Amino acid sequence: MRFRDFHRNVKLRIGLSFLSGTANNMVLPFMSIYFSGKLGDTSAGLVVILGILAGVIAGFIGGYYADRIGRKKLMITAEIGWMICFMGMAVSNSPWFSSPWMTFVLMIFVSMFWGVHGPANDAMLLDVTAPDIRKFMYAIMYWLNNLSFAIAGIAGAFLFKSYLFELFIGLSVIGMITLMVTYFFIDEVYRPQSDEGEPGRSQRKTSMWSNYQLVLRDKTFMIFTAASLLLVSVEFHLGNYVGVRLEKEMVAAPFIPWMESSWHVDGLKMLGFIRTENTVLVVVLSVLMGVLMRRFSDSKVLFVGYACYILGYSYLAYSNQPMLLLLSMLIATVGELMYVPIKQAYLGNIAPDHARSSYMALYGMVYKGAMLLGGFGVIIGGWTPSWMMASLILLSGLVGMAMFYAILAQLEERKVKAEMSYKASTAPNASASVSL
Incomplete structure (x- = not known):
């Protein structure tokens, strides 16, 4: 198995994950330091807690709807959301305007949109990957994730304090690139069961709570x-x-x-x-x-x-x-x-x-x-x-x-x-x- 043999969706998502992961890790791991200095230690801890809660809730909602309306729609929605959030963060930390509290709120929304995106993205990769080659796919993703951490950790340590506005502009641009690639080049291969007959119609009527009850019984x-x-x-x-x-x-x-x-x-x-x-x-x-x-x-x-x-x-x-x-x-x-x-x-x-x-x-x-x-x-x-x-x-x-x-x-x-x-x-x- 070679990388070029993967489905186009997988190759694009691996590349985009490396690009966006490197950019994100230059900024987001350092945001606790930012909030601690601007708003105090309590607010820095609060943004972490609220971010986790927002991500969990949004993840459950995103997972439920990605199985009912398709992966691509949820991914595009999340990518539009975090691109707008990063643009707002750039404005809130620009040479002309500064608002740590607006950055605080937008950071929570970023966590929420990640929660929506994650389950849909993970499922989409599995939709187009045969079981016998998933190990190879995850090995590549694991390697690239660590490489992005290494690159971003060094770059972020040097750039975060002095070039925060420019970094948020960069995140906004990469968010736009990710959105365009997803919209124009990612194929929606998943067809919800509701498109295939009676069993799907009954599935669509299943409430979110009932849906996750079925998962919990596994x-x-x-x-x-x-x-x-x-x-x-x-x-x-x-x-x-x-x-x-x-x-x-x-x-x-x-x-x-x-x-x-x-x-x-x-x-x-x-x-x-x-x-x-x-x-x-x-x-x-x-x-x-x-x-x-x-x-x-x-x-x-x-x-x-x-x-x-x-x-x-x-x-x-x-x-x-x-x-x-x-x-x-x-x-x-x-x-x-x-x-x-x-x-x-x-x-x-x-x-x-x-x-x-x-x-x-x-x-x-x-x-x-x-x-x-x-x-x-x-x-x-x-x-x-x-x-x-x-x-x-x-x-x-x-x-x-x-x-x-x-x-x-x-x-x-x-x-x-x-x-x-x-x-x-x-x-x-x-x-x-x-x-x-």
């Missing part, structure tokens, strides 16, 4: 989601508990433990090194890991990856030795590279064709929940020693891994069903191509 999906929440939270502790612990406990540790005269590093610098290492390793090793793991079964790669990931991040919550911390991040990152594409491919196979956006919307709660668990980790870590916190993180990961193992047979069954469904949906098109 036991395999709910276990998958809960397991993902526990596992993703393992990594989220890095930016929360681990960062706080290192800042407090690592004052001036020698980089080489047995050489006191070696270079010394404090906790904040060490956290920066760890984060940089993770990003660089993902960018450098992604392709190599994909090639090396081809010879092994997905299930073996998945669980070996989980084990490395959990052990690496758990040790980060305990140690204060720089060399061992770097080694732990290496192990954790290798594990992450092994499991992420496979897990995402399983996720794509779980959702039935007619409810993909609804499933993706509910799965989006994983990252919101992981953020909350990361916050609780800081609170619990203030009461407990580091070895106990590391043990809790380890336990969380192991429970999540055990839950995955418990549904592995069902996941394989869903994969087979997804392959059969995809072949059935593309068979008429294939026949038409042959006749032509």
Whole structure:
């Protein structure tokens, strides 16, 4: 499988995601600093909380309607919305006018439009991608996302403070480009069941609450989601508990433990090194890991990856030795590279064709929940020693891994069903191509 063999929708969306992700990450991760300086720490925290809530609610609404009116309409609506918001932010931070409160409100709306866009975009990618190549697609997206973080983090650190107006103008322009490409070049391949006969008409009458009740009754999906929440939270502790612990406990540790005269590093610098290492390793090793793991079964790669990931991040919550911390991040990152594409491919196979956006919307709660668990980790870590916190993180990961193992047979069954469904949906098109 090669990149050029993907459906046009996938190639365009991957390119647009990299472009818009790089631009967004030059600005949005630094907005907490902006609001803290302009409006105070309380407002900075409030915009994060309200943004999460707005994104969750909008995600459920967007997921519901994307399964009923199509993906493209929701994506275009969201892209128009955030383009207008970025234009408003540019005006609110221009040389002629400044309004942090207007920026605050527009930031909430940006989160809302992201919530609408996400489930529709995720489902659209699955609509045009065969189950057997989804792992490759997610591997490319994972690599490009990390590359955009690396590029944007460096550029944003230099440009955000002095060129905020110009950055918002850039976001507006990229929003316009994204909108035009989606409108003119993205194909709507999903046809809601309501267009195909009586079953669809009954589906359209299903209320939003009833729709999500059906998703919640999918036991395999709910276990998958809960397991993902526990596992993703393992990594989220890095930016929360681990960062706080290192800042407090690592004052001036020698980089080489047995050489006191070696270079010394404090906790904040060490956290920066760890984060940089993770990003660089993902960018450098992604392709190599994909090639090396081809010879092994997905299930073996998945669980070996989980084990490395959990052990690496758990040790980060305990140690204060720089060399061992770097080694732990290496192990954790290798594990992450092994499991992420496979897990995402399983996720794509779980959702039935007619409810993909609804499933993706509910799965989006994983990252919101992981953020909350990361916050609780800081609170619990203030009461407990580091070895106990590391043990809790380890336990969380192991429970999540055990839950995955418990549904592995069902996941394989869903994969087979997804392959059969995809072949059935593309068979008429294939026949038409042959006749032509």
